[in-house]
Amino acid sequence: MTINSLYIYDRHCTCVYYQDWHRTRRPKPAVEGGILPAVSQAVSPPKPAATTSGSISGFTSPRDTLSSGSGIVVALNDMVAQSPVTPLLQTAAPPVALSSTGLAFDEEAKLVYGVVLSLRNMIKKLSGRDEQFVNYRTSAYKLHLYETPSGYKFVMLSDPNTDSLRFVLRQIYIGPFLEYVVRNPLVSMDSREHGIDNEYFRASIDRLVRGLSVFS
Template identity: 20%
Template sequence: MTIYSFHIFDRHCNCIYNREYSHSSSDNNNNSTTVGIVNKNNDSNGSKLLFGILYSLKSMSSKLIDEETSPIPNALKSFTLGKFRIHYFESLTNLKFILITDINIDNLQHILWELYSNYYIKNCIQNSLSPIEFKISDDLKENELTGKINNHNFIHQTDQFLQSLSVFN
């Protein structure tokens, strides 16, 4: 069981955070994890396809249930594709938190809620130096990372939290 990647999409459908984890086995047959890539594949086709799948499934699931007669709202929480399970949480502000894991991991809604409520809000929203909107503007320099979460505390704390989970190995 393992966690492969963590994504955050904003309300404008942009991937504002992407963290991929590299898992390799060591000589002692213990799983060793090296920290992977941060924000390198935000604009890749993989991120766009992931958002497209989520958007389509959410749209289709909302059309299948009559919200007026159903006492429980229909919410997309996770789904399986091949050898991967995709866990999904959407905040009230339309931020989408996604964990891609091994198929054997069940429900990680509480982990996604923890990432949103304790790490994203603390390090990105309550930090007055961190942007709330991650739009790319024309007046910024070319070498500046824009449109992405670059908060060192957020990256470090979420890495520590995810790596401390028993399902991470």
């Protein structure tokens, strides 16, 4: 049994966090403006390539003493080529080359949320307001949902034979989410401008998920 990925949506239906573990086909990076900043560097839109002079555009600062033809690169940080290895995540498994699904992440995130919203509304109409949508299964995966009182939705995809992971999503909410997001004064909740990804939050979720008996 495996755990594939985690999505967190705010009450404005926007994906504010993403993380994956056992995905063999990762979505393409989102288009520019398709997702908020600080959701996940793995699926962030590609940034314009920097020139040898360190300038992203054609603008050259008058204080730049190195000519573009010098052949010297002072500092070049390519965020698209690889995600930075932070101290908290150095113990994680090395990155593996993954093929692409052919679908941009912003489109994938919308599809996942659309499925959750449609099934939740259908269950409420057919079974009454007391019934809750917690998971559904296909031949390829199983989707688990935990919704907080404030409207945040935690969605996890796993192996179809995995038992309910609703308790895991609740652990993520009452643990790392409350500690590193809600109580963090540097994180703007419901800002509609930024996601909620930060080093401690991501590392804490990674430790929690990798410590589960269903993780393999």
